[in-house]
Amino acid sequence: MRTDIHIAQFIDLSYHSAMYNQNQLDAIDDVIQTKLIAAGLDHVIFMDMGGNAIAKHDNGKNYLDSTAFAALAAGNYAAVDAMAKLVGESEFSLLFHKGKKLSIHFSKVTDDTLLISMFNKELSLGLVRLKVADSIKEINQILVTS
Numbered sequence: 001m002r003t004d005i006h007i008a009q010f011i012d013l014s015y016h017s018a019m020y021n022q023n024q025l026d027a028i029d030d031v032i033q034t035k036l037i038a039a040g041l042d043h044v045i046f047m048d049m050g051g052n053a054i055a056k057h058d059n060g061k062n063y064l065d066s067t068a069f070a071a072l073a074a075g076n077y078a079a080v081d082a083m084a085k086l087v088g089e090s091e092f093s094l095l096f097h098k099g100k101k102l103s104i105h106f107s108k109v110t111d112d113t114l115l116i117s118m119f120n121k122e123l124s125l126g127l128v129r130l131k132v133a134d135s136i137k138e139i140n141q142i143l144v145t146s
Helices: 022-037 066-086 125-145
Strands: 043-048 053-058 094-098 102-110 113-120
Touching: 022 043, 022 053, 022 125, 043 066, 053 066, 066 094, 066 102, 066 113, 094 125, 102 125, 113 125
Parallel strands: none
Antiparallel strands: 043 053, 043 113, 094 102, 102 113
């Protein structure tokens, strides 16, 4: 067993900041609103790996400091990505945290972006995964065609 491996070998702290035009941002906003928030999700953040929110929406029922949350989510994803590499996986592209009241679903959209979805116990994980997967397909289509 190797003992000279350092965690820094597994964490890529660089990310490629992409530029999005207004049409793309508007279309991504529309997908988040109509596919995810309308389906009952509480909060959705489309963000880069550096923790910068690109688009964020909520259902208006409770407050979330989305700036702090996005930064923490980026760190969480980077830590889990490093763990994946330690166990021989190239990545864990989906993360899920279940709480008593709210759960958090992390999905990789592109190499540089994540979609973070928060939902209450009234929604099933299966429905959230289905809606998120469909939304990611649409967002990826927006990013390549706009």
